[in-house]
């Protein structure tokens with residue numbers, strides 16, 4: 001079996017839904033499971049309902065629901081007919097009634113908790129997959145629509161839940177029975193906790209759903225259909241000469257995704273690695289382009305891609321008491337753990353520790369708890385450039401070329417992952433774009 005995941009722009013209107021179905025139908029002999037995102041912009045619109053509820057703006061809510069109705073009913077009207085249209089319209093109406101009463105509840109409470117937010121956004125994928133399903137019926141393609149919340153089971157971390165693979169894998173096997181000649185359709189992004197309450201895997205999480213399903217069913221391949229030709233050497237908005245990568249390793253792809261290449265959701269790779277399932281990134285609008293194949297470790301050496309992230313905050317701790325003692329780092333990390341703040345990069349010497357974080361919502365509390373440990377300095381408005389590739393560190397010529405390219409921008413911190421697939425450099429935020437351009441030019445142009 002194979003899994004094909006389509007992003008919001010691949011299902012944005014009746015024309016593209018038909019292309020999505022064509023792409024899947026062309027591979028119907030491979031027992032495909034089609035995983036779809038919500039229609040482009042729909043998730044954002046649903047989230048705005050939550051905002052309007054908090055602001056007690058009933059007009060905003062009504063307008064948003066009307067626009068969502070229009071988007072989905074227009075498509076249904078365009079490509080569904082007769083009894084099939086009536087059935088689809090019936091389910092659409094019932095989903096919109098649910099959405100309306102749910103939104104009314106939020107409005108009355110003037111709040112939208114993470115738990116409510118997940119319920120709210122779940123309508124997006126439920127609506128898009130309903131349309132895709134009825135269109136396959138219209139086109140007389142054998143198909144089945146499943147609710148992913150029945151089999152993707154997560155923890156209670158609403159809005160960014162993590163799957164429980166021990167529960168999920170057997171559930172996927174129980175519910176999803178791919179078959180040659182048939183398309184199984186289900187939602188990306190949405191899931192449920194052990195009590196059946198709706199959760200989501202985080203923004204962009206449909207890619208993750210695809211590899212979760214693929215790994216539970218030992219898929220031959222997971223295809224991520226998006227609106228770009230594949231993973232590029234860097235962000236083309238920064239370096240227009242960015243080139244498509246034909247292949248990239250799991251570890252490299254994960255680093256690039258984590259550091260800002262928005263093509264695949266950062267967690268996507270994890271289930272694929274477990275079962276060594278190839279993941280292919282393809283462009284719905286340019287299906288003849290071979291895309292990017294993400295696969296096992298490659299033998300290549302050197303830089304394959306450059307990613308950048310801004311709005312990074314650095315925290316430096318200096319303490320002479322750290323000399324020759326143990327337990328320091330664990331003390332520090334306990335504090336970050338307490339405030340659920342992920343540390344991205346870390347670099348240490350005998351007397352100092354430097355770290356970077358993105359989420360600064362608890363930074364004052366973290367700072368005050370760190371203070372007894374040593375002298376704390378906090379620097380906002382930094383950025384990270386991540387050079388991804390195998391064995392970068394082992395090649396001194398490469399390293400010297402990198403640092404020549406960097407100067408004169410002052411480097412604030414350097415960090416190398418143990419997997420030796422990424423070298424991260426912290427710079428001031430306003431140096432990031434120019435430096436990425438320069439590095440791309442030096443290594444790829």
Ligand code: ASP
Nearest residue numbers: 037043189203204205206
């Ligand atoms: N619809 C969700 C989002 O916009 C999930 C996804 O598209 O992957 O984030």
Ligand code: MG
Nearest residue numbers: 007204207263
């Ligand atoms: Mg996406």
